[in-house]
Amino acid sequence: MNKIERLLDSWEQTAEPKIKSFQGLTLAWSGGPDSTALFHLFCRVAKQKNIFRFSVNHINYRLRGAESDEDQRFVEEASKDSNVPIRVYRVSDDELLSLKQGSTQKLARELRYKFFLQNSPPNSLIVTGHHRDDLAENAVFRMIRGSSPGNLAGMTELSPPFWRPLLSCSKEEILAYLNQHKVTYRHDRSNDRIGYSRNFIRHEILPQFEKLFPGAKNRIAALAIEAQELELDCKLRLQSQISSYEDGKIPQQFFMELADPLAFLALRIMLEDSKKGMPPNNISRSIFADILARIRRSAPGDTGWALDVPGGLVFRYGSGSTWIEKDRQNQKMARALQHKRNIERINTRVILEPHASCEIPSTKNDVYINNDANTESLSKNLYIDNDVNIEKMVD
Secondary structure (H helix, E strand, O other): OOHHHHHHHHHHHHHHHHHOOOOOEEEEOOOOHHHHHHHHHHHHHHHHOOOOOEEEEEEEOOOOOHHHHHHHHHHHHHHHHOOOOEEEEEOOHHHHHHHHHOOHHHHHHHHHHHHHHHOOOOOOEEEOOOOHHHHHHHHHHHHHHOOOHHHOOOOOOEEOOEEOOOOOOOHHHHHHHHHHOOOOOOOOHHHHOOOOHHHHHHHHHHHHHHHHOOOHHHHHHHHHHHHHHHHHHHHHHHHHHHHOOHHHOEEHHHHHOOOHHHHHHHHHHHHHHHOOOOOOOOOOHHHHHHHHHHHHHOOOOOOOEEEEEOOOEEEEEEOOEEEEEEOHHHHHHHHHHHHHHHHHHHOOEEEEEOOOOOOOOOOOOEEEEEOOOOHHHHHHHOOOOOOOOOOOOOO
């Protein structure tokens, strides 16, 4: 039996306990093989087991012209045939220009997650098609660019608001499942271009690893997960120590006794606590190294120092201790920027249309929600919230 078939058989025992506390699922469906396999699986679950109901989000970047529009039509028609509610976002002309002129993958990722997070029910899960090969790719990419061991994987199966149910499955297993069930899917040719760093890793580096060392991708992914679990254990232990210090002031001796990787982790924990649990993804390892060096070389009689870090925070040192304060001026600027974003979101039009009309929106920033279901079922599955705070972007 295919591994994905086994996954389906076990979902009632494994998946339901994980997701039952969340209010619905939204599948991020591009039309490609990975998310198409999930769509097929979810339709089977909804029909056979009735564990959960779900809706679909699709974004049309317009980067491949007619092919992008065909992706949209494919997703819309399949959703209609299965009576699954769907939201479709077609990027504006200005956004398309930015995608072509800037860092395409980075900007596309930001647009994608902004749309997903804005147009998913509160306390719901956004489901993505990431798989085990993506873990290996992420680990190689992050190792080359520089990352802590615990961040090599870059993702876990369940990290609300995201759920990645195929993370334990390989690309080969996903394709075998689609072939077994004769499920058609779309192919994005831009994923074949090795000019993108991740595509180069996927199509050139990892295949060479597999050729030299069969099973290399699985072992790389397993190592990344193990490092992630080890860091989580260390993090829990460090959090217990850090929380024991009064007023969040950590003595210099605490950092003197830690190995560098653990000291970096302790600094990250301090930042997360200051940002109410949000990881400091925009702070580089070199900044942490600078902060740690300053702490360790500070003499008992020093008057103290302060170092601004991204996110409107300040690391301070004085009287033998380190702590974090909020930069009031930066906070004002951040609030002004957030207010501007909220205004932009309010100006985004949301259109409710029946599936019979699948015309592509002509005005910029139109979001189409296509659904044949009646109003009662629609109210259970769809919710539009233009005030969601979009701060955390993921890889």
